[in-house]
Structure formats: structure tokens, C-alpha cells
Amino acid sequence: MKKYNTPLIDQLEKGPWPSFVTEMKKAGKTNEMANDAVGHLEKCYTTKMGYWKHGGIVGVLGYGGGVIGRYSEIGDEFPGVAHFHTVRLNQPSGFFYTSKALREICDIWDKYGSGLTNVHGSTGDLVLLGTKTDALEAIFAEYSSRGWDLGSSGSALRTPSCCVGPGRCEWTMYDTLGLNYALTQEFQDEMHRPTFSYKFKIKSSGCACDCVASIARADMSIIGTWKGDIQIDQNEVKNYASKMNINAEIINMCPTQCMSYDGKELKINNAECSRCMHCIAKMTKALKPGKERGATICIGSKAPIVVGSLLSWVIVPFIKIEEPYTEVKELIRKIWDWWDENAKPRERIGEVIEMKGMRSFLEAIGVPPMPQQIKEPRKDPFMFYTEDDIASYKAKEAEEKKTGKYKF
Structure with missing residues (x-):
């Protein structure tokens, strides 16, 4: 595979935080699509232009969504990203995965795509970045046979x-x-x-x-x-009072000013409470939501x-x-x-x-x-x-x- 010189995107690897560029380079050592994606990104930074064009509708039989078409205008220069479609997988509720499930997802993606992922997209789906049109049906068949479904788009x-x-x-x-x-x-x-x-x-x-x-x-x-009143444990309120300034951190921060504390007892005018959870989140042992x-x-x-x-x-x-x-x-x-x-x-x-x-x-x-x-x-x-x-x-x-x- 071609080794790309990447002085501009190398700058994104500096600093204390993990860098997506580092992960792209790792994938690029064994995957041609990921490697060309690195070179393509450097070209975009060098020319200050974007070369991705909207691919229109691309998908699998029976599904109108779940795959986002993506093509490069400079596919001749970077053939690995001439087609670089994104596949969305429907995530489990609450994003609960087992290590076995994640390994299964990645093994299939390494087989058909670039190996690059985004966990998760802003909508929620597990996003698989970069594959070719002729691999889409095979990807869907293999994931669906293991219980995974496409997300939506x-x-x-x-x-x-x-x-x-x-x-x-x-x-x-x-x-x-x-x-x-x-x-x-x-x-x-x-x-x-x-x-x-x-x-x-x-x-x-x-x-x-x-x-x-x-x-x-x-x-x-x-x-x-x-519905109803916030549950208050006044003994726990006293414990919090020994560790924090309740008036400064709780009472004065209440958006509806429905609370008061005289140093002995915490009172809440529940009719004025907007249920914002600030007081409960800060005093977890002293306050609990209502029972209904x-x-x-x-x-x-x-x-x-x-x-x-x-x-x-x-x-x-x-x-x-x-x-x-x-x-x-x-x-x-x-x-x-x-x-x-x-x-x-x-x-x-x-x-x-x-x-x-x-x-x-x-x-x-x-x-x-x-x-x-x-x-x-x-x-x-x-x-x-x-x-x-x-x-x-x-x-x-x-x-x-x-x-x-x-x-x-």
C-alpha cells in the first residue's frame, strides 16, 4: 500500500487527547480503504477543499434507509475511497454491548469495509464508515444473520x-x-x-x-x-450541610426559587417546582423524586x-x-x-x-x-x-x- 506523507493531519495527533487520525493510520496499515482515507483527508487539508459528493440513494433490497451513499470526486487518485458508503447499525437500547458483540461487529466490518467506526453517531446508531457498493448486500446478510439490523437514515x-x-x-x-x-x-x-x-x-x-x-x-x-412532593430526609440534609453550602449550591441555584433552608430544615414549595433535578442530583441521599x-x-x-x-x-x-x-x-x-x-x-x-x-x-x-x-x-x-x-x-x-x- 502507498505510504502517504501527512504533515497537516499529523498536527491533529498532538496534545493530550486521543486522535481520530491515529486510529485511521492504525487501520490503514492493513486496510487499503482506510489508508486511502488518510491520504484523502490530507489532500482536503492541503487544498482547503472537500471532495466528498452526495451519492444519492444507495441501500439494500427492501430497505430505503440505513446506508448513506458517499463518493469521492478524486476517486482516481484515491481508489480506496472512490466508493466510501456509511452503514448504520441499530444500537442496543442504552448502548449496552458485550465484548463478544463488539468483536463480532468489528470482524464483519474488517471483512467488507474500511474497519473505521464511529461509536456512536449523533442519532444513536453504531456507524460503520466506508465500504463499496457491491459489498452492501453481503454486509447486510451477514449482520442480519447474527441478529443485527440496519439503523435509519x-x-x-x-x-x-x-x-x-x-x-x-x-x-x-x-x-x-x-x-x-x-x-x-x-x-x-x-x-x-x-x-x-x-x-x-x-x-x-x-x-x-x-x-x-x-x-x-x-x-x-x-x-x-x-407528580407530588419531593421526598426529603432531613437527617441527610444535615449531613450535606456539614460538607457544602446548601444555600449557595442548592437554594440559590433553583430556577424557580421554590426552596428555602434556615440552617435546620429544608423546605420545598412543590407547587412551584419545575422538576429540573438539580437539587436531587446534588443531594442524592437527602432528596428523592415523588412516588408517582x-x-x-x-x-x-x-x-x-x-x-x-x-x-x-x-x-x-x-x-x-x-x-x-x-x-x-x-x-x-x-x-x-x-x-x-x-x-x-x-x-x-x-x-x-x-x-x-x-x-x-x-x-x-x-x-x-x-x-x-x-x-x-x-x-x-x-x-x-x-x-x-x-x-x-x-x-x-x-x-x-x-x-x-x-x-x-
Whole structure:
């Protein structure tokens, strides 16, 4: 194999952190595709140009997604990357792998591809970087025969992902792993045969710590929460008080200022609590979530393409997440029906809601309006008063004061 001189990308190997360039070079010692990928990258840095071109639709029989076509404009110079398609594998819920499973994935990929991987992509899939068109069917056949499936790509439901949930976390409010698996099985057609206006991502977080960053990256975020009062162990509060400044680190950091501590007792006005989990995460032995647990469903986050980046906003403040998850599945289908009817090509659902309005959306999916759904105050007041209205109100107020019926 050709040895490439790489003075520019060599700079990326310097410093205290592991470098992807080092890993590419390691793979390139035994794999021609990975070796040419190293030379190709150096050429891009040297000329300050990108040579990858969109490959259009490329896939395997029966699947419209899961493989991202990629070709190089300078394939004659670097034949190993003339075709360099990306294959997505559907990851296990919570990213739990055994060493045997990872070895199996890598052995098959070394056989058919570049050996380069990305664990994981931002959507969640285990990403296999670089293979040729004529190897795709063989790759799919070998992975599927061992129980692996392709992930999603294109204008489809992207591979659902979730946090580790009850597998490792004491704070999870519902079974994120079970829900993630159930949604993946339920919506196979929507994942593998793209029919949407654009992509749709579902991410499940067991609590508001949101370890999969669903509120910033998912069209639909399912975030664990609770009803009722936070459970307080005052004896443990005293133990924390001996190690930390509770007022500085907990009380003053509360976003709704619903907490107080007088040096003896911690009090919480639970009606004002936004369930952000900051106090619970900092005082794990003293505070626990309430006993009635479920999830908040948010909608609409995305990275900037058409109208800029969006964060999710609440549509269902509290919902029970229990097998067989019928209520969640039905809500998802209603959301998709409205989106399908109103979206233009390449419009994410958050963008459509911004244009059509939350009222239209809520009416279509059968969810009543609630105060928690208000993302920001309206620029215009909801109600308008004439001078006659104000005069009438003042006269009524004066009369009530005379008769002793005035209450405010």
C-alpha cells in the first residue's frame, strides 16, 4: 500500500487527547480503504477543499434507509475511497454491548469495509464508515444473520435511542430501555422505508438530567418526571450541610426559587417546582423524586437548517409510561398524521408548529391546551379592554367595597 506523507493531519495527533487520525493510520496499515482515507483527508487539508459528493440513494433490497451513499470526486487518485458508503447499525437500547458483540461487529466490518467506526453517531446508531457498493448486500446478510439490523437514515423515523435507565440509574422514572425497544419494533416500516417530509427523532430520557440530550436533539423527547412532593430526609440534609453550602449550591441555584433552608430544615414549595433535578442530583441521599412517576412529552427540537435551532417544548406535562405503551404509540401516530398533512419537503415538525401554530397542532392530536405548554409569553395581550369596560369594572369594584363583598 502507498505510504502517504501527512504533515497537516499529523498536527491533529498532538496534545493530550486521543486522535481520530491515529486510529485511521492504525487501520490503514492493513486496510487499503482506510489508508486511502488518510491520504484523502490530507489532500482536503492541503487544498482547503472537500471532495466528498452526495451519492444519492444507495441501500439494500427492501430497505430505503440505513446506508448513506458517499463518493469521492478524486476517486482516481484515491481508489480506496472512490466508493466510501456509511452503514448504520441499530444500537442496543442504552448502548449496552458485550465484548463478544463488539468483536463480532468489528470482524464483519474488517471483512467488507474500511474497519473505521464511529461509536456512536449523533442519532444513536453504531456507524460503520466506508465500504463499496457491491459489498452492501453481503454486509447486510451477514449482520442480519447474527441478529443485527440496519439503523435509519433519510426522511424517516430515525433509530430511537435512550439513556441507560433502569439498567444503571436510580433516578429513572420509567423503563427507558423497554419503551425504546417497543417503539423500535412497532415502527419498523417508518424506520426502514422513508416516507416522511423529513427526519423524525425520538429520544427517551429517564429523568430531567436528560443524558441523551433529547430536549435539544429530538423531534419528540420523552423525559421522566413525577407528580407530588419531593421526598426529603432531613437527617441527610444535615449531613450535606456539614460538607457544602446548601444555600449557595442548592437554594440559590433553583430556577424557580421554590426552596428555602434556615440552617435546620429544608423546605420545598412543590407547587412551584419545575422538576429540573438539580437539587436531587446534588443531594442524592437527602432528596428523592415523588412516588408517582411517568414522563413529560416535549416536541420540536432540531439543529438549524430552515428556521434555525429549536428546543423542545411541552405538549403533555405528565403521562404514565407502562407496557404495552399504547397511549404513547397512538399519540406518535396522531403527531405524524398532522405533520404529514401540513409539512413541506425538508420541514421538521418543530418548524411546522412554529408556522401553523400550537393551537392547530394540539387540536389535531387531541391534547387539551394547558399552561405548561406555553413556551414564551405572547407579544400581544390575550384580551383587549375598551374605556367603557374599565369604567364598568371600576364601578362594580366601588359597589362591592361599599357592601363588603370586595375580595381582592
